[in-house]
Amino acid sequence: MAQIGKINRLKVLRRVSIGYFLDGDTLGDLLLPKRYAPQELKENDDLDVFVYLDSEDRLIATTEIPYAMVDDFVQLNVVAIEKVGAFLDWGLPKDLFVPFREQQIKMEKGKKYLVFIYIDDNTKRIVASSKIDKFIDNIPHDYKEGEEVELIIAYKTDLGYKAIINGTHSGLLYDTQIFATLSTGQKITGYISKVRDDDKIDLTLYQQGYKKMDIFAQKVYDILKKNNGYLPVSDKTDPAQISKIFEISKKNFKKSIGALYKDKMIIIEDDCIRLT
Numbered sequence: 001m002a003q004i005g006k007i008n009r010l011k012v013l014r015r016v017s018i019g020y021f022l023d024g025d026t027l028g029d030l031l032l033p034k035r036y037a038p039q040e041l042k043e044n045d046d047l048d049v050f051v052y053l054d055s056e057d058r059l060i061a062t063t064e065i066p067y068a069m070v071d072d073f074v075q076l077n078v079v080a081i082e083k084v085g086a087f088l089d090w091g092l093p094k095d096l097f098v099p100f101r102e103q104q105i106k107m108e109k110g111k112k113y114l115v116f117i118y119i120d121d122n123t124k125r126i127v128a129s130s131k132i133d134k135f136i137d138n139i140p141h142d143y144k145e146g147e148e149v150e151l152i153i154a155y156k157t158d159l160g161y162k163a164i165i166n167g168t169h170s171g172l173l174y175d176t177q178i179f180a181t182l183s184t185g186q187k188i189t190g191y192i193s194k195v196r197d198d199d200k201i202d203l204t205l206y207q208q209g210y211k212k213m214d215i216f217a218q219k220v221y222d223i224l225k226k227n228n229g230y231l232p233v234s235d236k237t238d239p240a241q242i243s244k245i246f247e248i249s250k251k252n253f254k255k256s257i258g259a260l261y262k263d264k265m266i267i268i269e270d271d272c273i274r275l276t
Contacts, residue, residue, distance in 0.1 A: 064091065
């Protein structure tokens, strides 16, 4: 069955002067305008299309792909503010609507906001909301400590950053464990650090134990390679400088260069490190 706001593989029914009609099943026949049709398209061909409502609220198919789809979290730019709400650029001719009631803070033209895309129950239109907390933590979870997850950075808190886990739940990345620059809407791989008794989730950007050390050492090695195998840093370098260059703590930097030195991959001198 074809779904609004998603990519669907649909069969071409017939050609008309303005394009092609596709079999939308329960949605009925869907028009694919001529300008979106691939050359040599013919009846009974199967085609991947995105289904949405055009500027006149008619269901339509397009081969253009938006930046995100229904049930996705994404950071988008505000291109217009009207009497009814804000409009976001999501990569399609018709901008994505955010009603005023769905704005966590009043949106401003030219700024970016993290939103959730969904179908409004009343109007059946595809809309977005920046009140993202409404759309997470609504189902039970079964995460295990150390489990790899996909994260979207949601917003800054007093303790660190709130992140969306696998598009369904929320967790916290503590400032004390972050040695990288993070920004709202950023997508990164993370790990479950702890599931607390109240079911709240602590997160980390690094695997635990030995594999964690591998990641840090690899980062130091990669940055050394990008700098022609030389950097004027050592175990005496200021921690803030270490964090700025490598986005890790000085403690993990010292462990990393120790591991690389042991594996005879670098030379450690008083005022620098070099690749062998």
